Amino acid sequence: MGLFIFGFALLLIGVILLALGLVAARRAKAAQSWPVIPAVVLTSTVVELESTHSEGSSSVSYEPRVEYQYNVMGQTYTARRIAYGATTFDNNKASEIAARYPVGAQVSVHYNPDKVSDATLETGAVSTKLFTKLGGAMAGIGLVIVIVEAVFALISS
Secondary structure, three states: OHHHHHHHHHHHHHHHHHHHHHHHHHHHHHHOOOOEEEEEEEEEEEEEEEEEOOOOOEEEEEEEEEEEEEEEOOEEEEEOOOOEEOOOEOHHHHHHHHHOOOOOOEEEEEEEOOEEEEEEOOOOEEOHHHHHHHHHHHHHHHHHHHHHHHHHHHHHO
16 A cells, blocks of 8 residues: 555656646747847845755755846836746856846846736746656656556455
């Protein structure tokens, strides 16, 4: 029974990762055709995030946070999305991303014409291939475990 639960959990986590990767990739692709307008960077920093895991260990990741302001048809909007996909990185990568957007810089923003407050600086999707491949592999392995355990349970009874 324990292996069945493990397989089901692996399947569920894999499906979630797969879905996250596919949704981020789809949104990034859609953003490539959105209108592009100038914006100004208001803030640009790296935030340290500490996570404590269930077994008591902890890990640190870093999130580049860039806030920018743009104007569409006389209305001013503020947004923070840099790109679709992963938002946390190691310190070097997060610092590299934030450095591309110094405070006061003029940047180009892609905004969703159907929901103008939805904008992004970059139209690439970060780590979506990793999410989809890892999610697909986990879901596949989990499904195999669930099926094998179910077959053994049927044979045993």
